[in-house]
Amino acid sequence: MIDLHFQTNINCMGCVSKVTPVLNTTEGIQSWNVDTTNSSKVLTVKTDSLTAPEIITVVEKAGFKAEML
Template identity: 50%
Template sequence: MNTNLNEKETTFHFKTNIKCGGCVATVTPFLNAVKGISQWSVDTANNDKILSVTSNGISEGEIIDTVQKAGYKIETID
């Protein structure tokens, strides 16, 4: 539960190439290490491999940088 009422949670959605459980396992330590991400998930069943990130103070650009550092492609969804 978000106990800091000054921070507004925002959910971002991205198209990625995180396509399987092994890919999720690879990106997990990168995303889990970032302060400002309260939760995240990847819908590997979706053709666009949608990454959903609930942000609590992290920007869209920082999420993109983190996923790219893990070795995956990521782009915003309009």
């Protein structure tokens, strides 16, 4: 299991509620969290099978941007 960290534009609870169904149903994501209090809006994803580019694609599918930290 690895933790991947991304800078995102998921910046409020409304944004979190929009991305939640997508991240929760993505196979390979064990857990995730967005620190909306951090100025970089850091998304942390725990995965055992997905790569950073795959997670970025999932976040973009939900309508947000992500960049590997």
